[in-house]
Amino acid sequence: MSLDPSATPPPSGTFDTLIDVRWGDLDALNHVNNAIYFRYFEEARVHLYAAIDMDFASGRVGLLAHASCDFLRPLLYPARIVVGLKLLRLGRSSLELDTRIERADEPGEAYARGRNVLVCADGATGRPTPWTEADRRALARCFSV
Template sequence: MHSGATDPHLNEFTRVLLELRWGDMDAYGHVNNVTQLRLLEEARVRALGSPTFGTDAPTTPGRLGVAETVSGIRIPTIFAEASTSTELLVASHAIEYRQPIPYRAGPLAIDLVISEVKPASVTIGYVIAEPDGSVGYTLAETVIVFVDIASSKPRRLSQKEAEVMEEVIRPAVPMRGRRR
């Protein structure tokens, strides 16, 4: 189980707490669906490490741009470390909006899992939830492809990268429209 935190859809995960901004709200008083994709992106970069950590502002917290407040399963730093020769490109997103997220003070929990490792890609699952685990608002998956900068072609994960990633694989987020 995660270090004291709960999630309505996951047992073990990496948690990122993100504060909402006033501009994240739409005319109906909910967090906009496009904003939710941005929250997923922000959580992914904080949990996996910034792909631009070498040129980020010095105030970026943590090693490789990983915020010190990220908790739970420690995701290997291969994403940030690979960025000198590799682009990490989003190949696809799948998202299910289960309940509207009301705008309010206080952070949302974005819980992440690495659910699949293929030769040149990794699937990341997410749950946007209340920090106390009482509500899971949104479930999503992103497929990230490793692309060689020089050739602009997908590159295979090294044996070491694959082995390290295999250690953190957890069950996929339980999406209704599962493609696999």
């Protein structure tokens, strides 16, 4: 991932998304299936894309280049969770996010942590395309403290 040397440091806030754990998210052991954590991160990214107006209509899309997750504590039903995305690096056409999942009623208690790397791409070709100044301003708003 190449970094833009002229870019200012990313804001230090988080972009939070509230999600209700569904009964269907559970596995045979009665806790949230590990694969579902990645869906929760995906849902938060979709909300982020909407907040910065990135969709097929704009001709650009966000492609997931990397996803990782450390499962720290089992999530049980029922629960409302907060999926937090923190901007770590903003490159020419990519960004890196620190991800976390907490229960809404237990702020500060991480149930999962991970990393996502996203690439801004042309929707028709899939080739990387630089973030625009409007994108950078929108990202700054989403991650402001």
